[in-house]
Amino acid sequence: MIRSHVLVCGGTGCVSGGSGKIIAVLEQELKKQGLNQEIKVIETGCFGLCELGPVMVVYPEGAFYSKVRPQDIPEIVSEHLLKGRIVKRLLYQETVGSDSVQSLNNTVFYKNQQRNVLRNCGAIDPENIEEYIAFDGYRALGKALTEMTPRQVIDTVKRSGLRGRGGAGFPTGLKWEFAAKNDAPQKYVCCNADEGDPGAFMDRSVLEGDPHAVLEAMAIAGYAIGSSQGYLYVRAEYPIAVERLGIAIRQAKEYGLLGSNIFNTGFNFDLELRLGSGAFVCGEETALMTSIEGRRGEPHPRPPFPALKGLFGRPTILNNVETFANIPQIILRGADWFASIGTEKSKGTKVFALGGKINHTGLVEIPIGTPLRKIVEEIGGGIPNGKKFKAAQTGGPSGGCIPASLIDTPIDYENLTAIGSMMGSGGLIIMDEDNCMVDMAKFFLTFTVDESCGKCIPCRVGTRRLYELLEKITSGRGELADLDRIEELATYIKANALCGLGQTAPNPVLSMLRYFREEFVAHVVEKRCPAGVCKDLLTYSIDPEKCRGCTLCLRECPVGAITGTVKQPHRIDINKCIKCGSCQEVCRFGAVIKA
Amino acid sequence: MKKGKTNIVFQGTKEQEEQLLDFISRWKGEKGALMPILQKAQSIYGYLPIEVEEMIAEELNLSLEEVYGVVSFYSQFTLNPKGKYAISVCMGTACYVKGAQLILDELSKKLGIKPGGITPDGKYSLDATRCLGACGLAPVMVINGQVYGKLKVEDLDKILQKYN
Numbered sequence: 101m102i103r104s105h106v107l108v109c110g111g112t113g114c115v116s117g118g119s120g121k122i123i124a125v126l127e128q129e130l131k132k133q134g135l136n137q138e139i140k141v142i143e144t145g146c147f148g149l150c151e152l153g154p155v156m157v158v159y160p161e162g163a164f165y166s167k168v169r170p171q172d173i174p175e176i177v178s179e180h181l182l183k184g185r186i187v188k189r190l191l192y193q194e195t196v197g198s199d200s201v202q203s204l205n206n207t208v209f210y211k212n213q214q215r216n217v218l219r220n221c222g223a224i225d226p227e228n229i230e231e232y233i234a235f236d237g238y239r240a241l242g243k244a245l246t247e248m249t250p251r252q253v254i255d256t257v258k259r260s261g262l263r264g265r266g267g268a269g270f271p272t273g274l275k276w277e278f279a280a281k282n283d284a285p286q287k288y289v290c291c292n293a294d295e296g297d298p299g300a301f302m303d304r305s306v307l308e309g310d311p312h313a314v315l316e317a318m319a320i321a322g323y324a325i326g327s328s329q330g331y332l333y334v335r336a337e338y339p340i341a342v343e344r345l346g347i348a349i350r351q352a353k354e355y356g357l358l359g360s361n362i363f364n365t366g367f368n369f370d371l372e373l374r375l376g377s378g379a380f381v382c383g384e385e386t387a388l389m390t391s392i393e394g395r396r397g398e399p400h401p402r403p404p405f406p407a408l409k410g411l412f413g414r415p416t417i418l419n420n421v422e423t424f425a426n427i428p429q430i431i432l433r434g435a436d437w438f439a440s441i442g443t444e445k446s447k448g449t450k451v452f453a454l455g456g457k458i459n460h461t462g463l464v465e466i467p468i469g470t471p472l473r474k475i476v477e478e479i480g481g482g483i484p485n486g487k488k489f490k491a492a493q494t495g496g497p498s499g500g501c502i503p504a505s506l507i508d509t510p511i512d513y514e515n516l517t518a519i520g521s522m523m524g525s526g527g528l529i530i531m532d533e534d535n536c537m538v539d540m541a542k543f544f545l546t547f548t549v550d551e552s553c554g555k556c557i558p559c560r561v562g563t564r565r566l567y568e569l570l571e572k573i574t575s576g577r578g579e580l581a582d583l584d585r586i587e588e589l590a591t592y593i594k595a596n597a598l599c600g601l602g603q604t605a606p607n608p609v610l611s612m613l614r615y616f617r618e619e620f621v622a623h624v625v626e627k628r629c630p631a632g633v634c635k636d637l638l639t640y641s642i643d644p645e646k647c648r649g650c651t652l653c654l655r656e657c658p659v660g661a662i663t664g665t666v667k668q669p670h671r672i673d674i675n676k677c678i679k680c681g682s683c684q685e686v687c688r689f690g691a692v693i694k695a
Numbered sequence: 696m697k698k699g700k701t702n703i704v705f706q707g708t709k710e711q712e713e714q715l716l717d718f719i720s721r722w723k724g725e726k727g728a729l730m731p732i733l734q735k736a737q738s739i740y741g742y743l744p745i746e747v748e749e750m751i752a753e754e755l756n757l758s759l760e761e762v763y764g765v766v767s768f769y770s771q772f773t774l775n776p777k778g779k780y781a782i783s784v785c786m787g788t789a790c791y792v793k794g795a796q797l798i799l800d801e802l803s804k805k806l807g808i809k810p811g812g813i814t815p816d817g818k819y820s821l822d823a824t825r826c827l828g829a830c831g832l833a834p835v836m837v838i839n840g841q842v843y844g845k846l847k848v849e850d851l852d853k854i855l856q857k858y859n
Contacts, residue, residue, distance in 0.1 A: 116829040116842035150831025298826035299788030336734065336771050337825060374727070375734055377769035378825060394729035396768040412726060455789030455830040462831060496788060529788045543791055553768070658801065658848050678804070680797050680848045 104139045104181060108156040109222060111146030111308055112301070112340055113462075118170065119143075119154040125170045129177040139181055145309015147222035148463040149209055152192060157204070157222075164204050166192040212479045214441065215465045216449050217425045221309030226344050229351040232312040238357050240428035244320050245365045248431075253324040254280060257427065259435035261447030266292060266383070266420035267495060267524045268600070269446070269513040275417055278407035279325040282415040287327035289318050290411060290418040292388055293334035293341070296380040297496030298547065300527030302451040303421035305463050307334065307341035310425065311348035315371060317427035319358060322369040325417055330371040331392050336378065345373055380497075380551035384599045385410075385418045387553070398555045399599035420525065422451055442468035446512035446523075454480050456529040457487065469510045472502055476530060487532040491615070495524025497544040497551075498604035500611030501537070520611040522604075536633035537616040538623050541609040542570040548605040559602030562593040566609060574634040578624040586613065632694050635679050639695065642683075644669035646691035653683035653692065703776055703817075705746045711739050712750070719754045729755065729765055733772060742776045770825070778813050778820030780858040782806075785835045787826025795834040799823055801848050802836075805855065819858075 108114075108123050123141060130136045147155050152166035158176075163186050165176065172190055179185045188196055194207045204210055215221075224231040232238070244253050258273025279287060291314060295303040307314065318330045334342055349371055352358040360368040374392050381387045382397040389411040391397035410416025426448060430438045439447050446468040452475065455461050459481030466475060476482070476489060483489050491501040494511075500521035502509060509515050513523050531540065545567040554560045569586050572578050590606030597603045613620060622628050629637040642653075642662075649667040661677040664670030672683070672692075684692040718735045722728040732755070736747050743766050745759075752762045766772045784790075784799045799821075803809055806819050813820040829835050832844025843854055 112828045113831040116827075116832055116835070116844060150829075153831055296825075297788075298786070299790075299830055300826070301828035301830060304828050337827065374730065376771075377730065377734065378771035379769050380825075391730065392727050394727035394765070396764050398768075453830060455833065456792040461789070461833070493788065527788065529792060531792060535792055540792075543788070656849065658852070659804075678797075678801065678848075680801070682847070682849055 102138060102140045105159045106139060106141045106156060106181075107144045107159070107222065108141060109145075109147045109154060110143035110226075110340070111150070111153075111221075111305055112338070113146065113150035114153040114155060115340060117153045119156075119168075121170050122154055122156070122168055122173060125173040126177070129174050130181070133177055133182050135177070135181055142225045143227075144224060145221040145226050146218075146305040146463055148213075148215075148218065148305075148465075149192075149460060150462040151460050155192075158186075161186060161201055162203055163201050164192045164195050165190045208478050209460050209462075209464075209481070212470075212474060213465050214449050214467050216429060216441075217306060217422055217451050218309070218463065218465050220313065221305055221463075224310070226309055226311055227347050229312060229348065229355060229357075232310070236432060237312055237428075238316055240431035241316050241319050241323075241357065242363055244323055244431055245363045245367055250280060250324045250326065253320060253431065256435045257324070257430060260430045260438040261435075261442075261445075262423065262426055262430060262438065263446065263513065264420060265422035265426075265450065265525065267498065267522060269523060272419060272423055275407060275419070276321060276324050278405070279327075279415045279417045282408055284415050286329065286412075286414050287325055288411045288414055288416040289321045289325065289327045289330040290389065290392070290416055291318055291330065291332045291424055292383060292385070292418055292420045293332055293338075294376045294383045294388060295335060295338075295421070295525065296383040296551075297498075297525050297527040299455050299529050300453045300496060300525055302453050302463060302526040304335075304338050304341050306421050306425050306451075307338065308344055311341075311345050312352065313425045313428055314345075314421055315348055315352055315358065317424035318371060319362065319369045320427055320431060321417060321419070321424070323367055325415070327417075328368045328370065330369065331374055331411070332371060333374045333376060333382070333388055333392055336375045342373070342375065349373065379553070380547070381553045381599070381601050384601055387599065388418065389416065396553070398553045399601070401598060422526070443510065443512045445514055450511070450523070450526060452526045452528040454528050454530070456493075457483055457532040457535070458530040459484050466511070468512050471508050471510050473507045475511070475528070476507065480530065483530065483532050487534065490531045490533050490535060491537070493521075493529040493531065493540070493608070494527065495522040495604075495607070496527045496529075497547045498522065498600070498607055499524045499527075500607045501531075501540075501615060503615040505615075520607070520614055522607070534631055534633070536629050536631035537612045537619050538570065538574055538629070539631075539633045541612045542567065542574060544608040545570060545605070548601065552601065552605075556596075556598035556602060558593045558596040559598065559605060562589060562597070563602070563605050565589060566593070566606065570609065573620065573623050574629070575636040576623075576627045580621070580624055582624065583613065583617070583620055638679065639674055640672050640677055640679060640681070640683065641674075641693050641695070642670050642672055643691045643693055646689050648689055648691075650688070652686050652688070656682050656686045658682065705744045707740060707744075707746065714739055715747070715750065716754065719751065723755070729757070729762070733762075733766060737772060742773045744774065775811075775813060775820075776817070779818050780838055781820050781822070783822045783824040783827075783837045784810075785825075785827045785829070785833070785837075786823045787828075787830065787833075789826070789830035790834040793833045797848055798834055798836060798846050798851070801851055805851065 263269040387397045387399040406416040647669040654662040810823040
């Protein structure tokens with residue numbers, strides 16, 4: 101008899117924080133106390149609140165332990181699991197009530213979310229297909245195969261209003277319809293799990309926490325368009341996701357939920373896993389298919405669109421992980437249910453990977469149309485260290501920024517495009533006053549220059565030239581005409597690059613220039629970086645009036661650039677200084693000046 | 696990422712070769728087999744020297760150019776061996792916003808190698824990697840699979856001492 105379940109997060113964030121060790125110690129302690137027959141430990145997918153990791157929940161109480169360390173485990177086992185006394189000091193603060201444990205769903209982080217795509221993440225063991233089945237898993241596939249025609253499946257998806265979650269927002273049902281219409285001896289269903297936006301981990305969390313949802317949806321898509329073969333293209337940088345997907349595919353085949361004659365309907369669908377090898381451009385659909393074919397992942401012009409001529413020259417649909425993860429629920433709960441969530445043109449929820457300068461780094465799922473302010477100030481818990489919100493970047497290296505003046509913008513496809521950003525795949529990076537926008541624009545361009553496949557000149561040469569212009573500005577050699585040059589070149593690249601990577605590469609610099617022009621001007625005219633980031637434009641020095649000679653900075657300096665004796669003003673050798681700022685951080689007298 | 700040819704002499708063993716040939720024979724004829732084979736080869740040898748690429752080209756009846764073209768296209772494939780201690784600093788946006796560049800610069804200075812390089816004794820290699828997805832721990836670096844998060848420049852000496 102199992103009387104209690106301990107769910108430990110096994111997402112990448114918590115695993116990196118040591119949750120593997122925690123599970124090992126937990127099992128060892130349970131054995132020691134003779135509890136291993138009555139208490140079950142389950143490794144789940146991501147809970148979403150990565151900032152507090154490693155996290156674990158003990159049911160039936162629902163006690164949410166955060167920032168757990170292996171040395172805390174013996175206490176949790178002997179106090180809570182053996183004697184029933186919850187260890188309050190280790191609980192997530194917000195869940196500590198006066199006399200009871202508050203539900204996690206009532207915390208500001210969770211109560212403003214609507215977790216549809218992430219419903220099973222953190223709730224089930226992703227390596228056990230039976231837990232997925234117990235949560236309605238594969239019921240949607242059964243319903244589609246036995247109660248619906250392929251046409252009805254496509255109509256349902258179309259009516260739901262679901263749009264591609266990879267960023268561009270193309271209506272999913274329409275894509276399926278195109279592929280269904282094209283007759284061919286073989287068609288393919290592909291899943292884009294090559295999450296390339298740096299700082300985004302929505303898809304990874306779904307794959308790690310609820311892999312079967314994606315497999316089930318791919319089979320449904322196969323039925324809808326008349327395909328018997330799927331490929332799941334996943335980043336090699338996601339070892340945990342790759343492993344769990346492998347397990348999930350094997351289990352689904354064992355249970356007859358993938359393979360031949362599924363649910364005795366005569367429908368066959370097989371699935372293969374293919375690993376990416378680190379190329380951002382492979383997130384672009386034509387490049388991804390070329391990569392599955394085993395070649396250099398270079399894009400090619402459309403038309404022909406994949407729905408007509410895709411993988412191996414056959415009609416193909418390609419959807420992103422999150423798009424697929426929505427499908428089973430749309431089939432089960434109906435198009436109207438899905439269409440009731442969101443805004444007029446953007447239906448459903450969207451998962452965002454909230455990161456950067458924010459208190460609750462993690463994964464959030466909100467109804468589309470939620471204002472950015474709610475995400476930052478409520479769900480995200482605000483900006484750390486009392487700093488001011490400066491901007492949020494959506495869409496990563498293809499997107500743009502949302503400045504503080506537009507923080508009340510409801511997040512949907514249309515609004516974000518209108519303000520020069522984009523929905524993107526879901527990366528949401530928060531920046532505060534200490535981040536320099538010129539430097540950020542340069543950072544994103546470094547990325548695109550590096551990832552440009554080199555096939556077309558506007559992207560290969562153009563992004564490099566843009567980068568050089570920004571480099572010129574951050575090193576103090578910029579002139580005002582450079583700002584016009586940036587705009588001119590950026591507009592040209594957008595209009596002429598071959599694929600989505602090149603066409604969107606200038607977006608970050610354009611939107612940063614649009615909203616933070618004065619910061620660019622300060623770099624160019626005053627040779628000054630207002631945020632204090634661009635190293636060539638700043639130096640550290642010690643104010644001899646304020647310095648008390650406490651030697652703290654001298655001891656803290658990692659490169660020995662500070663000299664001085666006790667109780668005498670110290671000095672910084674600017675030739676040795678690496679401008680890391682640790683002296684300024686430790687100084688208690690405000691004597692270190694950055695200018 | 697830039698790729699240079701290695702100057703380290705190839706030291707593959709018979710065993711490694713057999714392992715690779717066995718894998719190739721199972722994939723031969725499958726559609727798009729080259730990528731999985733290269734990934735396997737890299738996991739066997741740790742990198743993809745020209746000798747290994749030749750072997751694969753031969754077995755799959757492809758030209759060496761084709762194989763090399765694919766290897767040099769993808770950033771996960773490396774023509775250089777990694778150090779005994781392979782250090783990767785995450786340069787995803789979340790890490791960058793929180794100061795990953797300072798960490799990378801400092802490591803580069805301490806080890807005397809640029810990102811992508813390896814120390815002459817083969818002990819350390821340093822790489823700037825794409826997002827590892829551990830954004831809650833930003834900035835992050837990984838040494839031989841061990842993740843170090845919420846890094847500060849001051850922590851680096853202590854961490855490096857563990858790898859000596």
